[in-house]
Amino acid sequence: MEFSKDLLLEIHDNIKPFINKTPVLEFDFINELCNCNVYFKCENFQKTGSFKIRAASNALRCLPKESKEKGVITHSSGNFAQGLACASSLQDINAYIVMPENAPEFKKHSVLKYDINLIECKSTIEAREKTTSKLLIENDLHFIHPSNDLNVILGNSTIGTELLEEITDLDFILSPIGGGGLISGIAIASNIFSNKCKVVGVEPKLVDDAYRSLKSGVIQYNTNTNTIADGLRTNLGDINFPIIKKLIKDIICVSEDEIIDALKIFIERLDIIIEPSSAVALAGLINKKEYYKNKKVGVVISGGNVDLEALNI
Amino acid sequence: MEFSKDLLLEIHDNIKPFINKTPVLEFDFINELCNCNVYFKCENFQKTGSFKIRAASNALRCLPKESKEKGVITHSSGNFAQGLACASSLQDINAYIVMPENAPEFKKHSVLKYDINLIECKSTIEAREKTTSKLLIENDLHFIHPSNDLNVILGNSTIGTELLEEITDLDFILSPIGGGGLISGIAIASNIFSNKCKVVGVEPKLVDDAYRSLKSGVIQYNTNTNTIADGLRTNLGDINFPIIKKLIKDIICVSEDEIIDALKIFIERLDIIIEPSSAVALAGLINKKEYYKNKKVGVVISGGNVDLEALNI
Known part of the structure; x- marks a missing residue:
């Protein structure tokens, strides 16, 4: 799980023709709400509507x-x-x-x-x-497995590569954690491109398998997957868990209400329609905002594919 | 109305501390729909939610x-x-x-x-x-007048400056036209930073004062302002009209149905909530898409401030 800067840059160069460089957005509303500088990496504006x-x-x-x-x-x-x-x-x-x-x-x-x-x-x-x-x-x-595959993970590292190229002095990156492919890729990039940025996972309390896995050191599973954040119902895998164990120190667990509140902030205040799984990282930031006070925090919006009417929030 | 490149760059440098550099977004859905390359300049993600x-x-x-x-x-x-x-x-x-x-x-x-x-x-x-x-x-x-003021217009020129700095070879920029302050600023920048890019205005048929003004050479007024695009109900002014007369050759007029269809595309397909006035430029592009086939077209999203529930579309 030690990769060189050259490898990560080469991967990014190689997939550039097939992806969008997604924007990094700031919102005064969020900065004021959280008392820190928040940089949203908007994979909802990625081709096909997500980082995948x-x-x-x-x-x-x-x-x-x-x-x-x-x-x-x-x-x-x-x-x-x-x-x-x-x-x-x-x-x-x-x-x-x-x-x-x-x-x-x-x-x-x-x-x-x-x-x-x-x-x-x-x-x-x-x-x-x-x-x-x-x-x-x-x-x-x-x-091809969607999350438990090294080249999938390294593809996802380009999110961290782009974000830290644009905002070089981030203190934290908050990412949703579901199958583990997204956060492990970002953590690999952060480990290479920053000497201080910590990557933190956020997951719904109802599917807190990653939190329990990290705590116990062994992959844990969910007995109930009834969260609104449907993209995060999956479990970690044997390829990404060792990376997560090494590079991720904290996982924040958020309630369904906190996820829905964050989703409403996106839709009503930031004018962006995203999927519930993508709102989870902001929910984590708001939950722990005292801890992140005056810091520079990247927040990953993983995707925007949602049927708003079916959501019924 | 002849301004130097140095002046426009200086204005941009001077207001940079107070504004966001807004993202330029592309969407496969739109490129396929219109058969051209479309670059949205997203002032809906500007501080305060609009270019103002x-x-x-x-x-x-x-x-x-x-x-x-x-x-x-x-x-x-x-x-x-x-x-x-x-x-x-x-x-x-x-x-x-x-x-x-x-x-x-x-x-x-x-x-x-x-x-x-x-x-x-x-x-x-x-x-x-x-x-x-x-x-x-x-x-x-x-x-301070919101649109009929030279420094207001020159402030707005920074939208064109940023857009043409990022996408240097645009063939067209489509902008909503209401009070005239936005489009005249963009036209000034386009005239300086591109030797081919044409700026085109789009306005609702119900308030086609700019179209009639350009045709007659004299500022015309609206008798009815009952358009959903409430930001475009205003009239041109004596400071911006001469600029528009010199630099704008075409204005596309779109129906209320076309505006609503474009607004629905933003919300349902692009996952961005914007105000109706901002949907007008895309409505114009779709209306004339045969004309823009295979071209590189900038489309200005002027703002995102809307009460979605009150809109009731």
């Missing part, structure tokens, strides 16, 4: 030629489906996306606009895995 | 010392009230803002958070002007 295209672009780029020719597969009902669909179109690699048949129409639509193979299956995890495995074997495909 | 702080900051900065000491006054129920309130606080200049008593509470609130004098009056234009004039004389204040 960074992950997918790097994972595809790093495949051996043979795998690129045969194609890749993943199962996802969310942002990674869109990210991989777009990235594989851009790199001209054959991709199979397995989605549960009850995925919202707008999500299916946003994947289908790329030249990929969408395969629908029943909505259970078993059906997803079985369908994926069958297709993988039949077509000799390479499976 | 650029105008106010430069107008205040350029006042003689005596006027700075005595203070300034304006009447506005909208974005200029917020822009001037914030800019005068930042430059430590005493400001009087006259607002109609029926202005929405959220607008009063956003002005009152600065250390300024808010004076309420009846909601007629006469009451506004009478109240302003009385205070101006009593306190020996300087009146």
Whole structure:
């Protein structure tokens, strides 16, 4: 998990043609509310509406030629489906996306606009895995995991690379933590590009598996996944957990009400529509604002893909 | 109306401490919809939620010392009230803002958070002007007009300066046209910083005074101001109209339905909440998309201050 500055810069250079350099936004309202300087890294304005295209672009780029020719597969009902669909179109690699048949129409639509193979299956995890495995074997495909894959993680490191290039003297970066691929990538970059910036995870109390994992030193699982932050219901993996254990010291857990309050601030005060998982990091900052007083804090907005009406907040 | 590159850069440098450098965003959805490369200059993410702080900051900065000491006054129920309130606080200049008593509470609130004098009056234009004039004389204040003032216009030029610095080879910039202060500033910058970029105005058909003014060569007025784009109900002025006449060749007029459709694209597809006046430029681009095919087009989002519930679209 020790990577060189040159490697991280090379990864960034290599995926630049496939991604947006997302803006870093400041809001007086937030700075006044939190008594610190807050810099939002806006992956909601990334291609496909989330950071996942960074992950997918790097994972595809790093495949051996043979795998690129045969194609890749993943199962996802969310942002990674869109990210991989777009990235594989851009790199001209054959991709199979397995989605549960009850995925919202707008999500299916946003994947289908790329030249990929969408395969629908029943909505259970078993059906997803079985369908994926069958297709993988039949077509000799390479499976790409949305978060527990080193090249996925290194693709995500480019968020930290860009943010610390723009705001060089950050004290902290707050990132949502779900499957662990996002925060471990950012922590790798922060470890290389800053000698003081600490990366802090924020997760919903209802799915506090990362908090418990870090505390116990062993990956923990959620028994209940009933949080509004649907992107954070997943568990850590064996590739990203060692990185998290080494580089992340703190995880803040926030209540559903705190997540909803932060989401409302985004929509009503900052005029940005984001998905609930993205509001979690701001909820953590507000929860611990005394601690961050007068500091320079980066906050990662991971994505914006949401059906606002369905949310009903 | 001939200004040097040095002057425009100096103005930009001078107001930089008081403003945000707003992001320029691209969206695949829009590029595909319009068959061209569209670059949104996002003044909705400007301090106070609109470009007006650029105008106010430069107008205040350029006042003689005596006027700075005595203070300034304006009447506005909208974005200029917020822009001037914030800019005068930042430059430590005493400001009087006259607002109609029926202005929405959220607008009063956003002005009152600065250390300024808010004076309420009846909601007629006469009451506004009478109240302003009385205070101006009593306190020996300087009146700052929101759009028909050279330093206001030159403050707005910094939008064009930033946009053309970032996207150097734009073919067009589409800007809403209301009072004329925004578009004339952008046109001045475009004329200096690009040898090919044409600035085009877009306004609602219901308040097509600028279109008719440009056609007839004389400032025309609106008899009906019943457009959803409430920021564009105002008329051109004698300072900005000559600039517009010289530098603007085309104005696109759009229907209320086209404005609402564009506004829905922002909210539902781009996940940004903006005010209706800001959706007008995109409505113009969509209306004339055949003309802009394969071109590089800047689109100015002038502001984001809106009460979404009151809008009821």
